[in-house]
Amino acid sequence: MKTYDSRNNVHDAVDAVVEFGVAAIEGTKQPAVEYCEQVIKTLEPYTDICPMTGFQEVPELGYLCYVYDNNRFPVGDEKLRDLILEVARGQVGNS
Numbered sequence: 001m002k003t004y005d006s007r008n009n010v011h012d013a014v015d016a017v018v019e020f021g022v023a024a025i026e027g028t029k030q031p032a033v034e035y036c037e038q039v040i041k042t043l044e045p046y047t048d049i050c051p052m053t054g055f056q057e058v059p060e061l062g063y064l065c066y067v068y069d070n071n072r073f074p075v076g077d078e079k080l081r082d083l084i085l086e087v088a089r090g091q092v093g094n095s
Helices: 010-020 029-042 078-094
Strands: 022-025 051-058 062-069
Touching: 010 022, 010 029, 010 062, 022 029, 022 078, 029 051, 029 062, 051 078, 062 078
Parallel strands: none
Antiparallel strands: 022 062, 051 062
C-alpha cells in the first residue's frame, strides 16, 4: 500500500479502499479533505462499502487523512490505526 495525494487518480484510491479497506491521503488539510470527498463520491456504487473519513497523527508526516470502509473497520479499530501507521512508515522509507 501507499499514500495518495490530490494529484493521483481518484480511482487508484478507490481501488485501495475496495481491496484493503483504506486509502491514506497525505498533503495539506484542504486538498486532502477534498480528495477524500471525491473518493467517497466515487465509492457510491459500492453498496457493501460504508466509506468514512478519518485523521491520524503519524510520525514524520504529521496528520494523515484517510478514507476507510466502516463495515471492515469500526470507529476506533486498532487494526486500522496500525495499518495507517504501517502505510505511513512505508511512505517515509520511500521518500
